[in-house]
Amino acid sequence: MARPTVLSSGQDVVFPTVDVNEGQGYEPSSGKFTTSIPGMYLFSVQYCVSTSNQVKS
Numbered sequence: 001m002a003r004p005t006v007l008s009s010g011q012d013v014v015f016p017t018v019d020v021n022e023g024q025g026y027e028p029s030s031g032k033f034t035t036s037i038p039g040m041y042l043f044s045v046q047y048c049v050s051t052s053n054q055v056k057s
Contacts, residue, residue, distance in 0.1 A: 013045075 007013065014031030026033045035041065 012031050014028070015026075016028050018026055018028065023036060025035055033041075033043075
């Protein structure tokens with residue numbers, strides 16, 4: 001069983017692995033995204049949250 005991840009308000013969430021990273025703009029070690037092309041970007045994440053309000057990583 002995965003251990004729960006506790007997040008604070010305003011805390012950055014770093015995803016060490018990603019399925020798609022076209023252009024390699026996302027740096028998994030820091031969680032920072034840098035664009036090489038100016039524009040508007042959309043990020044989408046979906047979590048399944050348990051009844052105890054904890055995110056499982």
